[in-house]
Amino acid sequence: MAYSEKVIDHYSEPRNVGSLDKSDLNVGTGLVGAPECGDVMKLQIQVDPETKQIIDAKFKTFGCGSAIASSSLATEWVKGKSIDEAMSIQNTEIVEELSLPPVKIHCSVLAEDAIKAAISDYKSRNEG
Amino acid sequence: MKLPIYLDYNATTPVDPLVVEAMMPFFTESFGNAASRNHAFGWQVEQVVEDARESIGKAIGAGAKEIVFTSGATESDNLAILGAAEFYQKKGKHIITSPIEHKAVIDPCHALEQRGYEITFLDVDKDGCIDLKQLEESIREDTILVSLMAGNNEIGTLNPLSEIGEITRAKGVLFHTDATQGVGKIPIDVDEMKIDLLSMSAHKLYGPKGMGALYVRRKKPRVRLSPIMFGGGHERGMRSGTLNVTGIVGFAKALELSMAEMAAEAERLTGLRQRLFDRLTAELDYIFLNGHATERLPNNLNLSFGYVEGESLMMGVSELAVSSGSACTSSSLEPSYVLRALGVGDDLAHSSIRFGMGRFTTVEEIDYAAEKMIVAVKRLREMSPLYEMVKEGVDLSTVQWASH
Numbered sequence: 001m002a003y004s005e006k007v008i009d010h011y012s013e014p015r016n017v018g019s020l021d022k023s024d025l026n027v028g029t030g031l032v033g034a035p036e037c038g039d040v041m042k043l044q045i046q047v048d049p050e051t052k053q054i055i056d057a058k059f060k061t062f063g064c065g066s067a068i069a070s071s072s073l074a075t076e077w078v079k080g081k082s083i084d085e086a087m088s089i090q091n092t093e094i095v096e097e098l099s100l101p102p103v104k105i106h107c108s109v110l111a112e113d114a115i116k117a118a119i120s121d122y123k124s125r126n127e128g
Numbered sequence: 129m130k131l132p133i134y135l136d137y138n139a140t141t142p143v144d145p146l147v148v149e150a151m152m153p154f155f156t157e158s159f160g161n162a163a164s165r166n167h168a169f170g171w172q173v174e175q176v177v178e179d180a181r182e183s184i185g186k187a188i189g190a191g192a193k194e195i196v197f198t199s200g201a202t203e204s205d206n207l208a209i210l211g212a213a214e215f216y217q218k219k220g221k222h223i224i225t226s227p228i229e230h231k232a233v234i235d236p237c238h239a240l241e242q243r244g245y246e247i248t249f250l251d252v253d254k255d256g257c258i259d260l261k262q263l264e265e266s267i268r269e270d271t272i273l274v275s276l277m278a279g280n281n282e283i284g285t286l287n288p289l290s291e292i293g294e295i296t297r298a299k300g301v302l303f304h305t306d307a308t309q310g311v312g313k314i315p316i317d318v319d320e321m322k323i324d325l326l327s328m329s330a331h332k333l334y335g336p337k338g339m340g341a342l343y344v345r346r347k348k349p350r351v352r353l354s355p356i357m358f359g360g361g362h363e364r365g366m367r368s369g370t371l372n373v374t375g376i377v378g379f380a381k382a383l384e385l386s387m388a389e390m391a392a393e394a395e396r397l398t399g400l401r402q403r404l405f406d407r408l409t410a411e412l413d414y415i416f417l418n419g420h421a422t423e424r425l426p427n428n429l430n431l432s433f434g435y436v437e438g439e440s441l442m443m444g445v446s447e448l449a450v451s452s453g454s455a456c457t458s459s460s461l462e463p464s465y466v467l468r469a470l471g472v473g474d475d476l477a478h479s480s481i482r483f484g485m486g487r488f489t490t491v492e493e494i495d496y497a498a499e500k501m502i503v504a505v506k507r508l509r510e511m512s513p514l515y516e517m518v519k520e521g522v523d524l525s526t527v528q529w530a531s532h
Contacts, residue, residue: 003443011443017511034529035475035514038437038454038463042513060513064439064454068511113530 003065004099010069015076018058020044028122030114039063039107041071043114045078045086047122054078054086059114066104070094070111083119131447133493137332137486138281138309138428139451143378144334144487150381151336154374162371163362173373180380187387188307188326189317190343196363197376200340201308202232204327205275207342207367208304209236211353212273212325213245216302220270221245224263224301227469228252228283232327233275233306250276254471255420256285260295267299274303278310282453282466282482283419284428286314293322302351308332309425312386313394318343324351330375334487335382339375342367393487397426400485400494404429407498412505414518416476418453418467429483432467432476433501435515436508441481444504448497453480475514475524 003011019042020027026047033040039062046056057075061068073094078086094100094108134142154173162177164170182192198204213223225237227249237247248266250258258276267274274296279286289305296303304325310316311326312333318326323343330339344366345351359368386393409415414434430453433441438454453464454477463477472480483497509515514524 008443011440014511019516031513032530035478035524036473036529038474038478040513040529042516060511060516062435062512062514063437065443067437068440117530 006098007065007069007100010072010098011065014059014068014072016056016058016072016079017060019060020046020056020058025125026122028118028120028125030117030119030121032113032117033063033110035062039067039110041067041110041114043071043074043111043118045115045118045122047083051082053080053082055080063107063110064104066098066100067107067110069098070100070107071114073097074111074115078115083122086115087119089115129490129492129496132449133447133497134449135483135485135489135493135497136449136451137489138284138425138482138484140331140337141334141486142488143331143336144382144385146385147335147378147381151374151378154377158373160373162373163360177371177373177376180376183380184341184383185343187383188311188328188343189319190326191346193364194318194343194346196342196344196366197371198340198342198367199338199372200331201230201306201327201329202340203367204329204340204342205230205232205304205306206236207353207356208325208327208344209233209273209275210240210356211366212302212304212351213240214354215352216272220268220272222248222268222271223273223275224248224250224266224271225275226250226252226258226277228256228280228285228466229275229277230281230306230308233277237275252469255423256280256283256466256470257420257423258287260288260291263292264295264299267295267301271299271301274301276303276305278305278307278316279314279425279428280419280466281309282464283430283470284309284424285419286310286423286425288423289316289321289323296324297322300349302349309428312383312390313425313427315390318345324349330379330382333382333386336375336378339372339379341379394426397485397489400489400491401426401429401483403491404483404485404494404498405431407495408501411502414515416472418470418472418480427485429485431481431483432472432479433481433505434476434479435512435518436505437478438480440508441479441501441504444508445497445500447500450484451482453482454478 091108091112160169326343331337416432418430438452467477
Protein backbone atom coordinates (compact mmCIF):
# COMPACT_ATOMS: atom_id res chain seq x y z
CA MET A 1 0.00 0.00 0.00
CA ALA A 2 1.33 3.42 -0.87
CA TYR A 3 1.20 6.05 1.86
CA SER A 4 0.44 9.68 1.20
CA GLU A 5 3.31 12.12 1.52
CA LYS A 6 1.74 13.66 4.60
CA VAL A 7 1.45 10.30 6.36
CA ILE A 8 5.10 9.59 5.61
CA ASP A 9 6.05 13.06 6.82
CA HIS A 10 4.24 12.65 10.16
CA TYR A 11 5.54 9.09 10.52
CA SER A 12 9.15 10.09 9.83
CA GLU A 13 9.06 13.24 11.90
CA PRO A 14 6.21 12.91 14.34
CA ARG A 15 5.26 16.13 16.11
CA ASN A 16 4.91 16.26 19.86
CA VAL A 17 5.95 12.74 20.80
CA GLY A 18 6.23 12.36 24.54
CA SER A 19 4.39 12.48 27.80
CA LEU A 20 3.08 15.20 30.12
CA ASP A 21 2.77 14.76 33.85
CA LYS A 22 -0.58 13.03 34.15
CA SER A 23 -0.90 13.98 37.83
CA ASP A 24 -0.84 17.69 36.95
CA LEU A 25 -4.38 19.08 37.32
CA ASN A 26 -3.94 21.10 34.15
CA VAL A 27 -3.20 17.98 32.12
CA GLY A 28 -5.83 15.76 30.54
CA THR A 29 -4.92 12.25 29.36
CA GLY A 30 -6.81 10.17 26.82
CA LEU A 31 -5.94 6.52 26.25
CA VAL A 32 -7.97 4.87 23.51
CA GLY A 33 -7.81 1.67 21.44
CA ALA A 34 -6.63 -1.75 22.52
CA PRO A 35 -3.45 -3.76 21.93
CA GLU A 36 -5.48 -6.66 20.45
CA CYS A 37 -6.88 -4.32 17.82
CA GLY A 38 -3.40 -3.25 16.79
CA ASP A 39 -3.68 0.38 17.84
CA VAL A 40 -3.49 2.29 21.10
CA MET A 41 -3.22 6.06 21.30
CA LYS A 42 -2.31 8.13 24.31
CA LEU A 43 -2.97 11.83 23.77
CA GLN A 44 -2.38 14.45 26.45
CA ILE A 45 -3.28 18.11 26.59
CA GLN A 46 -2.05 20.82 28.90
CA VAL A 47 -4.60 23.58 29.53
CA ASP A 48 -3.91 27.12 30.68
CA PRO A 49 -6.05 27.44 33.83
CA GLU A 50 -6.76 31.12 33.11
CA THR A 51 -7.54 31.20 29.40
CA LYS A 52 -8.71 27.56 29.10
CA GLN A 53 -6.58 27.29 26.00
CA ILE A 54 -4.61 24.16 25.14
CA ILE A 55 -1.02 25.28 25.41
CA ASP A 56 0.71 21.95 24.87
CA ALA A 57 -0.11 18.48 23.58
CA LYS A 58 1.83 15.22 23.47
CA PHE A 59 1.12 11.75 22.11
CA LYS A 60 2.39 8.21 22.07
CA THR A 61 0.88 5.70 19.66
CA PHE A 62 1.16 1.97 19.11
CA GLY A 63 -0.21 1.37 15.65
CA CYS A 64 0.33 1.56 11.93
CA GLY A 65 1.84 4.53 10.12
CA SER A 66 -1.57 6.10 9.57
CA ALA A 67 -2.40 5.83 13.28
CA ILE A 68 0.88 7.51 14.19
CA ALA A 69 0.28 10.24 11.60
CA SER A 70 -3.33 10.80 12.77
CA SER A 71 -2.31 11.28 16.37
CA SER A 72 0.67 13.44 15.45
CA LEU A 73 -1.63 15.67 13.40
CA ALA A 74 -4.20 15.74 16.21
CA THR A 75 -1.65 17.14 18.66
CA GLU A 76 -0.66 19.78 16.13
CA TRP A 77 -4.25 20.82 15.64
CA VAL A 78 -5.34 21.03 19.28
CA LYS A 79 -2.42 23.20 20.30
CA GLY A 80 -3.52 26.82 20.67
CA LYS A 81 -7.19 25.91 20.49
CA SER A 82 -9.73 26.38 23.25
CA ILE A 83 -11.25 23.23 24.71
CA ASP A 84 -14.49 23.83 22.85
CA GLU A 85 -12.70 24.32 19.56
CA ALA A 86 -10.70 21.14 20.08
CA MET A 87 -13.91 19.23 20.88
CA SER A 88 -15.24 20.08 17.43
CA ILE A 89 -12.36 18.49 15.47
CA GLN A 90 -13.86 15.80 13.25
CA ASN A 91 -12.16 12.61 12.08
CA THR A 92 -13.16 13.45 8.51
CA GLU A 93 -10.90 16.48 8.64
CA ILE A 94 -8.00 14.21 9.56
CA VAL A 95 -8.90 11.79 6.74
CA GLU A 96 -8.89 14.66 4.29
CA GLU A 97 -5.67 16.23 5.51
CA LEU A 98 -3.74 12.94 5.45
CA SER A 99 -5.50 11.46 2.38
CA LEU A 100 -6.22 8.28 4.32
CA PRO A 101 -7.62 5.35 2.30
CA PRO A 102 -10.93 3.78 3.46
CA VAL A 103 -9.21 0.94 5.38
CA LYS A 104 -7.39 3.52 7.50
CA ILE A 105 -10.40 5.65 8.46
CA HIS A 106 -10.53 3.95 11.86
CA CYS A 107 -7.14 5.55 12.61
CA SER A 108 -8.69 8.99 12.28
CA VAL A 109 -11.69 7.95 14.39
CA LEU A 110 -9.31 6.84 17.09
CA ALA A 111 -7.47 10.18 16.97
CA GLU A 112 -10.76 12.06 17.37
CA ASP A 113 -11.65 9.76 20.27
CA ALA A 114 -8.26 10.42 21.84
CA ILE A 115 -8.79 14.20 21.74
CA LYS A 116 -12.25 13.84 23.30
CA ALA A 117 -10.97 11.42 25.94
CA ALA A 118 -8.16 13.80 26.92
CA ILE A 119 -10.59 16.71 27.22
CA SER A 120 -13.09 14.72 29.20
CA ASP A 121 -10.31 13.56 31.54
CA TYR A 122 -9.23 17.18 32.03
CA LYS A 123 -12.80 18.28 32.70
CA SER A 124 -13.58 15.49 35.14
CA ARG A 125 -10.48 16.34 37.14
CA ASN A 126 -11.28 20.02 37.24
CA GLU A 127 -14.95 19.80 38.17
CA GLY A 128 -15.98 21.41 41.39
CA MET B 129 25.19 -4.03 -1.27
CA LYS B 130 22.05 -3.32 -3.27
CA LEU B 131 18.99 -1.81 -1.62
CA PRO B 132 16.27 -2.72 -0.86
CA ILE B 133 17.31 -6.05 0.63
CA TYR B 134 15.03 -8.97 -0.17
CA LEU B 135 14.21 -10.96 2.97
CA ASP B 136 10.95 -12.55 1.90
CA TYR B 137 12.18 -15.85 0.43
CA ASN B 138 9.24 -17.70 2.01
CA ALA B 139 6.97 -15.68 -0.28
CA THR B 140 8.90 -16.23 -3.48
CA THR B 141 12.41 -16.40 -4.88
CA PRO B 142 14.14 -14.93 -7.92
CA VAL B 143 14.63 -17.36 -10.81
CA ASP B 144 18.24 -18.51 -10.84
CA PRO B 145 20.03 -17.27 -14.02
CA LEU B 146 21.04 -20.88 -14.77
CA VAL B 147 17.36 -21.80 -14.70
CA VAL B 148 16.45 -19.01 -17.10
CA GLU B 149 19.20 -20.17 -19.41
CA ALA B 150 17.88 -23.72 -19.39
CA MET B 151 14.35 -22.51 -20.15
CA MET B 152 15.16 -20.15 -23.01
CA PRO B 153 15.34 -22.56 -25.98
CA PHE B 154 11.88 -23.89 -25.14
CA PHE B 155 10.18 -20.57 -25.77
CA THR B 156 11.41 -20.21 -29.32
CA GLU B 157 13.32 -23.08 -30.97
CA SER B 158 11.85 -26.10 -29.23
CA PHE B 159 8.32 -24.81 -28.84
CA GLY B 160 6.49 -28.04 -29.62
CA ASN B 161 3.48 -29.41 -27.77
CA ALA B 162 4.59 -32.39 -25.72
CA ALA B 163 1.34 -34.11 -26.67
CA SER B 164 2.05 -33.90 -30.41
CA ARG B 165 2.85 -37.53 -31.08
CA ASN B 166 3.26 -37.36 -34.82
CA HIS B 167 6.17 -35.03 -35.48
CA ALA B 168 9.65 -34.17 -34.27
CA PHE B 169 8.62 -30.93 -32.56
CA GLY B 170 6.44 -32.93 -30.20
CA TRP B 171 8.82 -35.86 -29.71
CA GLN B 172 11.68 -33.60 -28.82
CA VAL B 173 9.92 -31.79 -26.00
CA GLU B 174 8.16 -34.95 -24.85
CA GLN B 175 11.59 -36.42 -24.13
CA VAL B 176 12.65 -33.27 -22.30
CA VAL B 177 9.49 -33.35 -20.19
CA GLU B 178 10.01 -37.00 -19.32
CA ASP B 179 13.62 -36.33 -18.30
CA ALA B 180 12.42 -33.48 -16.08
CA ARG B 181 9.75 -35.72 -14.56
CA GLU B 182 12.36 -38.31 -13.73
CA SER B 183 14.72 -35.77 -12.18
CA ILE B 184 12.00 -34.09 -10.10
CA GLY B 185 10.74 -37.47 -8.91
CA LYS B 186 14.24 -38.54 -7.93
CA ALA B 187 14.66 -35.48 -5.70
CA ILE B 188 11.89 -36.78 -3.42
CA GLY B 189 12.53 -40.50 -3.88
CA ALA B 190 9.68 -40.98 -6.36
CA GLY B 191 9.40 -42.43 -9.84
CA ALA B 192 8.84 -40.33 -12.96
CA LYS B 193 5.34 -41.70 -13.45
CA GLU B 194 4.31 -40.47 -10.03
CA ILE B 195 4.78 -36.79 -10.89
CA VAL B 196 1.75 -34.82 -12.12
CA PHE B 197 2.58 -31.34 -13.35
CA THR B 198 0.33 -28.49 -12.21
CA SER B 199 0.27 -24.70 -12.18
CA GLY B 200 1.64 -24.51 -8.65
CA ALA B 201 1.21 -25.73 -5.10
CA THR B 202 -2.28 -24.27 -4.75
CA GLU B 203 -3.50 -26.41 -7.63
CA SER B 204 -1.57 -29.42 -6.31
CA ASP B 205 -3.21 -29.05 -2.89
CA ASN B 206 -6.66 -28.67 -4.44
CA LEU B 207 -6.14 -31.69 -6.70
CA ALA B 208 -4.86 -33.83 -3.83
CA ILE B 209 -7.66 -32.96 -1.42
CA LEU B 210 -10.65 -32.54 -3.72
CA GLY B 211 -9.46 -35.35 -5.99
CA ALA B 212 -8.98 -37.85 -3.15
CA ALA B 213 -12.19 -36.77 -1.43
CA GLU B 214 -14.24 -37.41 -4.52
CA PHE B 215 -12.58 -40.65 -5.49
CA TYR B 216 -12.70 -42.21 -2.03
CA GLN B 217 -16.08 -40.87 -0.93
CA LYS B 218 -17.53 -44.37 -0.78
CA LYS B 219 -14.90 -45.26 1.81
CA GLY B 220 -15.65 -42.21 3.88
CA LYS B 221 -15.98 -38.49 4.12
CA HIS B 222 -13.62 -37.60 6.94
CA ILE B 223 -10.38 -35.64 6.51
CA ILE B 224 -7.83 -34.61 9.13
CA THR B 225 -5.68 -31.49 8.85
CA SER B 226 -4.41 -28.66 11.04
CA PRO B 227 -5.47 -25.05 11.56
CA ILE B 228 -2.06 -23.68 10.48
CA GLU B 229 -2.00 -25.24 7.03
CA HIS B 230 -1.78 -22.96 4.02
CA LYS B 231 -5.12 -21.60 2.80
CA ALA B 232 -4.68 -23.78 -0.30
CA VAL B 233 -5.32 -26.74 2.02
CA ILE B 234 -7.75 -25.18 4.51
CA ASP B 235 -10.08 -23.66 1.94
CA PRO B 236 -10.62 -26.83 -0.13
CA CYS B 237 -11.35 -28.56 3.20
CA HIS B 238 -13.96 -25.92 4.04
CA ALA B 239 -15.42 -26.33 0.55
CA LEU B 240 -15.74 -30.06 1.23
CA GLU B 241 -17.52 -29.35 4.52
CA GLN B 242 -20.21 -27.63 2.45
CA ARG B 243 -20.54 -30.85 0.46
CA GLY B 244 -21.11 -33.01 3.51
CA TYR B 245 -17.56 -33.98 4.42
CA GLU B 246 -16.33 -33.73 7.98
CA ILE B 247 -12.97 -32.08 8.71
CA THR B 248 -11.01 -32.51 11.92
CA PHE B 249 -8.57 -29.71 12.67
CA LEU B 250 -5.91 -31.02 15.04
CA ASP B 251 -4.70 -28.88 17.92
CA VAL B 252 -1.32 -27.20 17.63
CA ASP B 253 0.79 -26.14 20.58
CA LYS B 254 2.46 -22.75 21.04
CA ASP B 255 5.30 -23.77 18.72
CA GLY B 256 2.96 -24.95 15.98
CA CYS B 257 3.51 -28.66 16.65
CA ILE B 258 0.75 -31.24 16.39
CA ASP B 259 0.22 -34.02 18.91
CA LEU B 260 0.85 -37.40 17.22
CA LYS B 261 -1.30 -39.18 19.76
CA GLN B 262 -4.23 -36.90 18.96
CA LEU B 263 -3.65 -37.56 15.26
CA GLU B 264 -3.75 -41.31 15.82
CA GLU B 265 -6.89 -41.06 17.93
CA SER B 266 -8.61 -38.83 15.39
CA ILE B 267 -8.37 -41.41 12.61
CA ARG B 268 -11.70 -43.20 12.19
CA GLU B 269 -13.22 -45.88 9.97
CA ASP B 270 -14.38 -43.23 7.52
CA THR B 271 -11.15 -41.20 7.47
CA ILE B 272 -9.75 -41.04 3.96
CA LEU B 273 -6.99 -38.45 4.13
CA VAL B 274 -4.58 -36.72 6.48
CA SER B 275 -3.11 -33.48 5.13
CA LEU B 276 -0.23 -31.95 7.10
CA MET B 277 2.41 -29.64 5.69
CA ALA B 278 6.17 -30.24 5.68
CA GLY B 279 7.19 -26.78 6.90
CA ASN B 280 5.00 -23.84 7.81
CA ASN B 281 5.28 -20.86 5.49
CA GLU B 282 4.73 -18.28 8.23
CA ILE B 283 6.40 -19.63 11.33
CA GLY B 284 8.73 -22.22 9.82
CA THR B 285 7.76 -25.11 12.13
CA LEU B 286 8.40 -28.56 10.64
CA ASN B 287 6.01 -31.48 10.99
CA PRO B 288 7.46 -34.90 11.85
CA LEU B 289 6.67 -36.41 8.43
CA SER B 290 8.09 -39.88 9.15
CA GLU B 291 6.11 -40.25 12.36
CA ILE B 292 2.93 -39.06 10.67
CA GLY B 293 3.54 -41.46 7.77
CA GLU B 294 3.97 -44.38 10.18
CA ILE B 295 0.59 -43.67 11.71
CA THR B 296 -1.35 -43.08 8.49
CA ARG B 297 0.14 -46.10 6.73
CA ALA B 298 -0.60 -48.37 9.70
CA LYS B 299 -4.19 -47.13 9.75
CA GLY B 300 -4.61 -47.39 5.98
CA VAL B 301 -5.27 -43.69 5.49
CA LEU B 302 -3.71 -41.56 2.74
CA PHE B 303 -1.09 -38.99 3.78
CA HIS B 304 -0.84 -35.75 1.81
CA THR B 305 1.82 -33.18 2.61
CA ASP B 306 2.10 -29.66 1.25
CA ALA B 307 5.89 -29.55 0.94
CA THR B 308 6.05 -26.20 -0.83
CA GLN B 309 8.45 -24.80 1.76
CA GLY B 310 10.27 -28.07 2.33
CA VAL B 311 11.31 -29.50 -1.04
CA GLY B 312 14.87 -28.52 -1.89
CA LYS B 313 15.45 -27.23 1.65
CA ILE B 314 15.07 -30.26 3.89
CA PRO B 315 15.54 -33.95 3.05
CA ILE B 316 12.29 -35.54 1.87
CA ASP B 317 11.84 -39.15 0.77
CA VAL B 318 8.30 -40.26 0.00
CA ASP B 319 9.05 -43.94 0.62
CA GLU B 320 10.93 -43.53 3.87
CA MET B 321 8.33 -41.07 5.12
CA LYS B 322 5.39 -43.05 3.77
CA ILE B 323 3.96 -40.04 1.98
CA ASP B 324 1.20 -40.75 -0.56
CA LEU B 325 0.60 -37.29 -2.02
CA LEU B 326 3.01 -34.35 -1.98
CA SER B 327 2.56 -30.81 -3.30
CA MET B 328 5.45 -28.70 -4.52
CA SER B 329 6.08 -25.43 -6.24
CA ALA B 330 8.90 -24.18 -8.46
CA HIS B 331 8.97 -20.51 -7.50
CA LYS B 332 9.92 -21.19 -3.88
CA LEU B 333 13.13 -22.81 -5.04
CA TYR B 334 14.46 -20.38 -7.65
CA GLY B 335 12.26 -21.68 -10.45
CA PRO B 336 9.50 -19.93 -12.40
CA LYS B 337 6.09 -18.94 -11.00
CA GLY B 338 3.01 -20.76 -12.26
CA MET B 339 4.72 -24.15 -12.09
CA GLY B 340 4.19 -26.93 -9.61
CA ALA B 341 3.71 -30.66 -9.25
CA LEU B 342 1.80 -33.21 -7.26
CA TYR B 343 3.43 -36.50 -6.36
CA VAL B 344 0.82 -39.27 -6.55
CA ARG B 345 1.94 -42.65 -5.21
CA ARG B 346 1.57 -45.48 -7.73
CA LYS B 347 2.00 -48.56 -5.60
CA LYS B 348 1.60 -49.76 -2.02
CA PRO B 349 -0.88 -48.18 -2.03
CA ARG B 350 -1.87 -47.03 -5.49
CA VAL B 351 -3.48 -43.62 -5.02
CA ARG B 352 -6.36 -42.67 -7.29
CA LEU B 353 -7.66 -39.14 -7.76
CA SER B 354 -10.69 -37.76 -9.53
CA PRO B 355 -9.62 -34.88 -11.76
CA ILE B 356 -10.68 -31.34 -10.96
CA MET B 357 -9.89 -30.08 -14.47
CA PHE B 358 -11.19 -31.77 -17.56
CA GLY B 359 -9.95 -31.71 -21.12
CA GLY B 360 -7.38 -33.53 -23.18
CA GLY B 361 -6.61 -36.15 -20.56
CA HIS B 362 -3.01 -35.11 -19.99
CA GLU B 363 -1.04 -36.36 -16.98
CA ARG B 364 -2.80 -39.74 -17.01
CA GLY B 365 -6.16 -38.03 -16.88
CA MET B 366 -5.45 -36.35 -13.56
CA ARG B 367 -4.66 -32.91 -14.92
CA SER B 368 -5.71 -31.88 -18.39
CA GLY B 369 -4.02 -28.99 -20.10
CA THR B 370 -1.09 -28.54 -22.48
CA LEU B 371 2.12 -29.06 -20.56
CA ASN B 372 4.02 -25.93 -19.56
CA VAL B 373 7.27 -27.10 -21.12
CA THR B 374 9.36 -24.04 -20.27
CA GLY B 375 8.07 -24.16 -16.70
CA ILE B 376 8.76 -27.87 -16.39
CA VAL B 377 12.33 -27.48 -17.68
CA GLY B 378 12.88 -24.57 -15.29
CA PHE B 379 11.40 -26.48 -12.36
CA ALA B 380 13.66 -29.49 -12.96
CA LYS B 381 16.77 -27.33 -13.33
CA ALA B 382 15.91 -25.29 -10.23
CA LEU B 383 15.33 -28.39 -8.14
CA GLU B 384 18.54 -29.98 -9.42
CA LEU B 385 20.50 -26.90 -8.29
CA SER B 386 18.76 -26.82 -4.91
CA MET B 387 19.37 -30.51 -4.27
CA ALA B 388 23.06 -30.24 -5.18
CA GLU B 389 23.69 -27.68 -2.45
CA MET B 390 20.89 -28.50 -0.02
CA ALA B 391 22.90 -29.64 3.00
CA ALA B 392 25.50 -26.88 2.77
CA GLU B 393 22.89 -24.24 2.05
CA ALA B 394 20.73 -25.34 5.00
CA GLU B 395 23.73 -24.98 7.26
CA ARG B 396 24.59 -21.55 5.87
CA LEU B 397 21.01 -20.28 6.20
CA THR B 398 20.68 -21.62 9.72
CA GLY B 399 23.83 -19.66 10.54
CA LEU B 400 22.41 -16.45 9.07
CA ARG B 401 19.12 -16.99 10.91
CA GLN B 402 20.93 -17.41 14.21
CA ARG B 403 23.12 -14.37 13.51
CA LEU B 404 20.08 -12.19 12.89
CA PHE B 405 18.33 -13.50 16.00
CA ASP B 406 21.41 -13.00 18.18
CA ARG B 407 22.00 -9.44 16.97
CA LEU B 408 18.41 -8.42 17.53
CA THR B 409 18.04 -10.00 20.95
CA ALA B 410 21.36 -8.51 22.11
CA GLU B 411 19.99 -5.00 21.56
CA LEU B 412 16.25 -5.30 22.08
CA ASP B 413 14.06 -6.60 24.89
CA TYR B 414 10.59 -8.13 24.53
CA ILE B 415 11.36 -10.16 21.40
CA PHE B 416 9.34 -13.33 21.04
CA LEU B 417 10.17 -16.17 18.64
CA ASN B 418 7.19 -17.53 16.74
CA GLY B 419 7.41 -21.18 15.76
CA HIS B 420 9.69 -23.93 17.02
CA ALA B 421 13.21 -22.97 18.11
CA THR B 422 15.01 -25.81 16.35
CA GLU B 423 12.46 -27.86 14.37
CA ARG B 424 12.01 -25.17 11.75
CA LEU B 425 12.84 -24.30 8.16
CA PRO B 426 16.48 -23.22 7.93
CA ASN B 427 15.58 -20.00 6.15
CA ASN B 428 12.70 -18.73 8.29
CA LEU B 429 12.77 -16.44 11.30
CA ASN B 430 9.48 -15.09 12.65
CA LEU B 431 9.67 -12.67 15.55
CA SER B 432 7.22 -10.52 17.46
CA PHE B 433 8.64 -7.20 18.60
CA GLY B 434 6.55 -6.45 21.66
CA TYR B 435 4.73 -3.10 21.88
CA VAL B 436 5.53 -2.15 18.28
CA GLU B 437 2.98 -2.61 15.51
CA GLY B 438 4.18 -4.60 12.50
CA GLU B 439 3.04 -2.35 9.70
CA SER B 440 4.59 0.75 11.21
CA LEU B 441 7.75 -1.27 11.79
CA MET B 442 7.90 -2.29 8.14
CA MET B 443 7.40 1.35 7.22
CA GLY B 444 10.42 2.14 9.35
CA VAL B 445 12.60 -0.38 7.54
CA SER B 446 11.67 0.45 3.97
CA GLU B 447 15.12 -0.77 2.84
CA LEU B 448 14.08 -4.28 3.86
CA ALA B 449 11.50 -6.46 2.13
CA VAL B 450 9.95 -8.49 4.94
CA SER B 451 6.38 -9.45 5.80
CA SER B 452 4.17 -9.15 8.86
CA GLY B 453 1.29 -11.00 10.49
CA SER B 454 -0.21 -7.67 11.46
CA ALA B 455 -3.83 -7.12 10.54
CA CYS B 456 -2.94 -3.81 8.98
CA THR B 457 -1.01 -5.60 6.27
CA SER B 458 -3.92 -7.86 5.30
CA SER B 459 -6.98 -6.83 3.38
CA SER B 460 -9.19 -8.57 5.95
CA LEU B 461 -7.84 -6.45 8.85
CA GLU B 462 -7.45 -9.70 10.81
CA PRO B 463 -4.09 -10.67 12.26
CA SER B 464 -2.40 -13.87 11.08
CA TYR B 465 -4.62 -16.96 11.57
CA VAL B 466 -1.48 -19.04 12.03
CA LEU B 467 -0.23 -17.00 14.99
CA ARG B 468 -3.74 -16.97 16.44
CA ALA B 469 -3.93 -20.76 16.25
CA LEU B 470 -0.67 -20.93 18.20
CA GLY B 471 -2.28 -18.92 20.96
CA VAL B 472 -0.06 -15.92 20.30
CA GLY B 473 -2.03 -12.95 21.60
CA ASP B 474 -3.47 -10.62 19.00
CA ASP B 475 -1.23 -7.85 20.31
CA LEU B 476 1.89 -9.91 19.54
CA ALA B 477 0.44 -11.11 16.23
CA HIS B 478 0.18 -7.45 15.24
CA SER B 479 3.86 -7.10 16.16
CA SER B 480 5.21 -10.00 14.11
CA ILE B 481 7.75 -9.82 11.32
CA ARG B 482 8.78 -12.72 9.10
CA PHE B 483 12.34 -12.78 7.77
CA GLY B 484 12.94 -15.22 4.92
CA MET B 485 16.53 -15.80 3.90
CA GLY B 486 17.74 -17.44 0.71
CA ARG B 487 20.43 -18.24 -1.81
CA PHE B 488 21.43 -14.65 -2.43
CA THR B 489 21.33 -13.44 1.19
CA THR B 490 24.73 -12.38 2.52
CA VAL B 491 26.16 -11.87 6.01
CA GLU B 492 26.54 -8.20 5.16
CA GLU B 493 22.83 -7.96 4.37
CA ILE B 494 21.88 -9.67 7.62
CA ASP B 495 24.02 -7.28 9.64
CA TYR B 496 22.53 -4.30 7.82
CA ALA B 497 19.00 -5.64 8.37
CA ALA B 498 19.64 -6.19 12.07
CA GLU B 499 20.95 -2.66 12.45
CA LYS B 500 17.95 -1.12 10.67
CA MET B 501 15.51 -3.20 12.69
CA ILE B 502 17.10 -2.18 15.98
CA VAL B 503 16.94 1.52 15.12
CA ALA B 504 13.32 1.29 13.94
CA VAL B 505 12.13 -0.73 16.95
CA LYS B 506 13.82 1.62 19.41
CA ARG B 507 12.35 4.66 17.70
CA LEU B 508 8.83 3.21 17.63
CA ARG B 509 9.08 2.10 21.24
CA GLU B 510 9.91 5.63 22.22
CA MET B 511 6.53 6.59 20.87
CA SER B 512 4.71 3.47 22.08
CA PRO B 513 2.35 4.08 25.01
CA LEU B 514 2.41 0.34 25.72
CA TYR B 515 6.19 0.17 26.05
CA GLU B 516 6.05 3.19 28.36
CA MET B 517 3.40 1.57 30.53
CA VAL B 518 5.28 -1.72 30.73
CA LYS B 519 8.43 0.11 31.70
CA GLU B 520 6.45 1.91 34.41
CA GLY B 521 5.45 -1.50 35.73
CA VAL B 522 1.86 -1.55 34.48
CA ASP B 523 0.47 -5.02 33.75
CA LEU B 524 -1.23 -4.44 30.40
CA SER B 525 -3.64 -7.31 30.94
CA THR B 526 -5.19 -5.45 33.87
CA VAL B 527 -5.90 -2.29 31.87
CA GLN B 528 -9.49 -1.59 30.86
CA TRP B 529 -9.04 -0.94 27.15
CA ALA B 530 -11.55 1.10 25.24
CA SER B 531 -11.92 -1.34 22.34
CA HIS B 532 -13.24 -0.16 19.06
